[in-house]
Amino acid sequence: MLTVPFEDPDMMRESQFGATFTRQEDARTLNSAELKEAEDDNTDREEEREDDDENDLPKKKGARKKKLSEGRGERVKMRRHEANARERSRMHGLNDALESLRKVVPCYSKTQKLSKIETLRLAKNYIWALSETLSAGKRPDLLAFVQTLCKGLSQPTTNLVAGCLQLNARNFLTDHNGDVSFSGRPHQYDSLYPYPNAEMATPTGLSSGTRDSVKPFRPYNYYASYESYYDSASPESSSPRFDGQMSPPNNYNGIFSLKKHEDQVEYSKNCHYGMRYCNVPGRGSMYRVSPDSHFPYDLHPRGQSFQSQDELNTGFHN
DNA sequence: TAGGCCATCTGGTCCT
């Protein structure tokens, strides 16, 4: 008989990232019927192995089993089942932690999850990139930042990250070492980074009436955003000035994100990587973002309270 | 269909 590991309060442990994540009803979580099935399956395997012993078939691993008394054999089976359950629990806990990690690295998407290995690689790169930014003490170069993020990632993940950060992924070339290099100026560089002289560089120099008439996504100015942050005088001034129409992408828990104001339906439809990180076909990489966004987005201490992912997604839907 | 990813089972090892 298996113990019931999955509803164990211990399994609802706190994330090491400071937030408590309620265990979702995982489709993979075994219900009682599945537990029974697993148990039966286990029993079958046990018996199979015992048959192997009798037939003198070579065992794959471990010492040859002794013939156990019936009572002791049952006990061994039970212990094995319990160990299996604990192991499942342990792995679920590990997966929970990994899911928490997915939520705090760039490019979180419920619909297109990063694999475990890619999540770990991206997290490592992200930590590295942020550390570099902090130690440099000045605004980071976005391209270098993204390149660091993408180091060693697979091409699909690189595309995802680049897409998330609104760069043209075609300009990222992964060399044979898995390093990512950047070749040339991104197609969208000018529109994405119009700084310093382009019209969009100024908060008020945004759009003409015709633009509005077709409901374009307004570009944000990344560098202007940085300026805004770095211009804020004291460490106490936690809310940099952003009184123009443009605002940079939101960042929650260090994730670049964009807050949608309009075209929500179409935005959602065209969102290839989930709700938060999208390239909108026909609209370049430009988004209209919330004027109440704050900067710096990627420099918040983890201890600060942020909206949960669900709240964020709700915000997008509403 | 091959390959990637994943969950699970399993036996071994280490620690309490």
Place this chain on the structure above:
DNA sequence: AGGACCAGATGGCCTA
């Protein structure tokens, strides 16, 4: 003795 952790094996699912 028993639990935690680990790594190998296996099979299922999905996608290109």
